[in-house]
Amino acid sequence: MKRQTILITGASHGIGRAIAKRFALEGFSLVLNCKTDITLLEDFARELQQSYGIQTLAIPGDVSDHAFVCELFAQAKAAFGGVDILVNNAGISHIGLLTDLSIEDWNRVIATNLTSVFSCCHEAIPYMVHNKSGCIINISSVWGNVGASCEVAYSASKGGVNSFTRALAKELAPSHISVNAIACGVIDTRMNGCFNADERHALEDEIPMGRFGTPEEVADLAWQLATAPAYLTGQILTIDGGWQ
Numbered sequence: 001m002k003r004q005t006i007l008i009t010g011a012s013h014g015i016g017r018a019i020a021k022r023f024a025l026e027g028f029s030l031v032l033n034c035k036t037d038i039t040l041l042e043d044f045a046r047e048l049q050q051s052y053g054i055q056t057l058a059i060p061g062d063v064s065d066h067a068f069v070c071e072l073f074a075q076a077k078a079a080f081g082g083v084d085i086l087v088n089n090a091g092i093s094h095i096g097l098l099t100d101l102s103i104e105d106w107n108r109v110i111a112t113n114l115t116s117v118f119s120c121c122h123e124a125i126p127y128m129v130h131n132k133s134g135c136i137i138n139i140s141s142v143w144g145n146v147g148a149s150c151e152v153a154y155s156a157s158k159g160g161v162n163s164f165t166r167a168l169a170k171e172l173a174p175s176h177i178s179v180n181a182i183a184c185g186v187i188d189t190r191m192n193g194c195f196n197a198d199e200r201h202a203l204e205d206e207i208p209m210g211r212f213g214t215p216e217e218v219a220d221l222a223w224q225l226a227t228a229p230a231y232l233t234g235q236i237l238t239i240d241g242g243w244q
């Protein structure tokens, strides 16, 4: 039986890396992407291959570039025939007042967090429709639900991901392809490395669970979504320790 293939964008660090490990454990073939830390990604892919006896393909590049995404999926198709599960995880944050945000920063956040989701889905869907099965998981944020001060571009990009998820789920339900999003609260990754100890404690105090979430908890939820009943689609699942 052909092994299932999962493609994860932004898999070198944090949440994407934990998702890669979770699906490696389940025997999936992995297509892993990141933008800059190429050696880290290649070492990680090799490590998973050796530890779990699976096939991996590391393809560095910028998912905000539509031409690169076409190449990414062409390489995935050549290696594994196509992608059964797509995890749109790559993302960046930008903190600052809207009036200090340049048009270049705005475009970079929207292109990386939202346009990349369009590009990857655009390239993944034909194979899934042909198979009449597939699963798309978009990694979103609670800020996409409620908005955050000084993170307007980021909130808009994740709000866009949420609406994109709901709309595409309706379009793809007749083809038996599920489309869901995971809206993360504060997860302990490099993205939150900007907080000093006092800021971190203040934030932990705001979270009913009293701590940041772990990338492994998000990865477990991604696995549960991938194995959920087919009828679960078009949902934005929040994982935030009861915060928002």
Ligand code: NAP
Binding pocket: 009, 010, 011, 012, 013, 014, 015, 016, 033, 034, 035, 036, 037, 038, 061, 062, 063, 064, 089, 090, 091, 092, 093, 112, 139, 140, 141, 142, 183, 184, 185, 186, 187, 188, 189, 190, 191, 192
């Ligand atoms: P992270 O540790 O900074 O990892 C981000 C990953 O995305 C890295 O592998 C990075 O690779 C990759 N990436 C960034 N820009 C890319 C691009 N243009 N093309 C390809 N890969 C790119 O962040 P994280 O916390 O795991 O975030 C993962 C996702 O979760 C993001 O979508 C983020 O918005 C979402 N999220 C996180 C939190 C949180 O609290 N951590 C909360 C809500 C939502 P390079 O380093 O090589 O560029």
